[in-house]
Amino acid sequence: MPPYLVESRGFFWQSELVVxxxxxxxxxxxxGVLRVSETGRIDLELDAPLGRPDPVDRVSRLFHQGPVEGSVAGVLTGTDERVWLGGLSRNGGNTHTDGPSTEAYLASQCLISHDRFNAEKVLRFSRLDIPLDGLEDWLVLRSIKVRKTERTVSATYRSPAAQRWSLKGQTLELARWIDGPHAPKMREVAWQERASLRLLRSKRTLTAHDAIDLTSKIQDLLILLTDSNRGVPFPILRRTRKSPPVRLYYRRARRGPEPVIWDQCFASFGLCREPFGAVLENWLGLYDRFGPGVHLYLGNRRGQVMYPEHRFASLVWGLEALHRTLYPAPATHPNLVAKVQRILDAIATKKDRDWAERWLPQSDEPSLATRIAQLLATLPLEFQLGQLKTFAERCAKRRNDVSHFGGRRAPGDYDAFVDDIQLLSSALSVLYHALLLHLAGLPTSLVQRRFIDGHSSFAAVRVLEDAGLTLLSDQTVAAGEDQAISSQRDV
Structure with missing residues (x-):
């Protein structure tokens, strides 16, 4: 892979200026030169200060690091593509009295298109395309048909009709097409079927910030469905259906390099095709409603190395946040208030009374173990009697060890402590993953299938058993599951 997705010289100016x-x-x-890395780092290095400032202003700008108001427009040499850069910060430079001065900027957003950007209007778009490169196995793209005889080899492709789902105020569609060189005579042929998710707005248009937010949320859902860290490429925007595409770049975490593998997916597209639009719509609402209850799990899927204690604590914190939103604490019962007050009144020493007031319960909130058990019990899975409660109590105890003691309560075998929280973390991660998709409306049969008769169910079951959770052997996949599932390759 090249070090930069974009690396080109061009001419740049303040975007509010009319060309x-x-x-x-x-x-x-x-x-100057514009560079965009695979992680969306956007560097602009200029051969002269922007806006031709006077000498005094040049010097002051050199020592002013940080955000800059306004945006930058430009045109790239060779391709004649137009550029818009937003979210600017100064990133060094130098100034000379007897030679050329330079400036450098970082940008948080970069738009590139063959269409000119209007300096007098806010940039808004009606279409968002998210390429699904690397997710072909999840989609099970197999529309190229090859026929071989003794003397001929032929390949045909009929583009499938776009699949559409109606969302509030917009339409979501999956478009598929074939990509590759086409000529009357060729020495070799390389065709590839590709796909893209397209969001078409019929009411409110999108800004670049809206597009980044939507792309990130859709990518997170795809990470859950594919059970991978692959992610999606940078999105493409359009003002209208026929207008030139606008490539959007922004800073983000590095994507996993390996393509998705079909038999490792939580639920392939073929299995969740019909409810996919509803699941996505639910997911967007879920994302905003639960906040940290979603983010803390996804933070464990970013491919970053984490210490075992940090990973375990973040999973438990996420479940606790999820529970607090799903089950708001009830109003404190008057009997509890009266009981606490009687105890405080019976303490004669003010110092002791103040200490007791800090530590006596002020509300009827459930314990952490109760929260974990209640959440996991909403999954369409049945465990052997008492195991879920025991598992939740172990998680709560270990979370308290990590949060209040930094790890072990007393000197001892650190390796055994770490091994235990890693077993708990692995089980929590598998169940948390399923819980988020269950809340997003993924059909119950597909959630169960991950643990009962799916292609990788043996791995999920092994993780649970290592943590002391055994699924009842007489569980069956919920009614309504496609009867052909077991004989198909998730199509």
């Missing part, structure tokens, strides 16, 4: 009709760039533009 004359007979010019390709503003008269005050300065040359």
């Amino acid at each position: 004359p009709d007979t010019h390709f760039a503003h008269p005050t533009s300065v040359p």
Whole structure:
């Protein structure tokens, strides 16, 4: 993979300046180079200060690091593509009295298109395309048909009709097409079927910030469905159906390099095709409603190395946050208030009374173990009697060890302590994953299938058993499951 997705020289100017009709760039533009990395780091290095400031201003700007108001427009050399850069911060430079001065900027957003950006209007778009490169196995793309005889080999492709789902105020569609070189005579042929999720807005248009937010949330759902860290490429925007595409780049975490593998997916697209639009719509609401209850799990899926204690604590914190939103604490019962007050009144020493007031319960909130057990009990899974309660109590105890003691309560075998929380973390991760998809409306049969008769169910069952959770052997997949599932390759 090349070190940069974009690396090109061009001319750049302040975006609020209007370019004359007979010019390709503003008269005050300065040359420079634009680079965009795979993680969306956007660097602009200019051969002269932007806006041609006076010498005093040049020096003050050199020592001012941090955010800069406004945005930058530009045109790239060779391709004639137009550029818009937003979320600017100064990133160094130098100034000379007898030679050229330079400036450098970082940007949080970069738009590139063959269409000019209007300096006088807020950039808004009606279409968002999210390429699904690397997710072909999840989609099970197999529309290229090959026929071979003794003397001929032929390949045919009929583009499937786009699949559509109606969402509130917008339409979601899955478009598929074939990509590759086409010529009357070729020495070799390489065709690839590709796909993209397209969000078409019929009412409210999108800003670049809206597109980044939507792409990130949709990517997180795909990470859960594929059970991978692959993610999606940078999205493409359009003002109208026929307008030139606008490539959008922004800072993000590095994606996993390996393509998705069909038999490791939580639920392939073929199995969740019909409810996919509803699941996505539920997911977008779930994401906003539960906040940290979603984010703390997804933070464990970013491919970052974490210490065992940190990973375990973040999973428990996430479940606790999820429970607090799903089951708000009831109003404190008057009997509890009266009981606490009687105890405080019976304590003669003010110092002791103040201490007791800090530690006596002020509300009827459930314990952490109760929260964990109640949440996991909502999954469509049945465990052997008492195991879920015991598991939740172990998790609560270990969380308290980590949060209040930094790990072990007393000196001892640290390796045994770490081994225990890693077993608990693995089981919590599997169940937390299923719980989020269950809350998003993934059919019950598909949630159960992950643990009962799916392609990788043996691995999930092994993780649970290592943590002391045994699924009842007489569980069956919920009614309504496609009878052909067991004989198909998740299509």
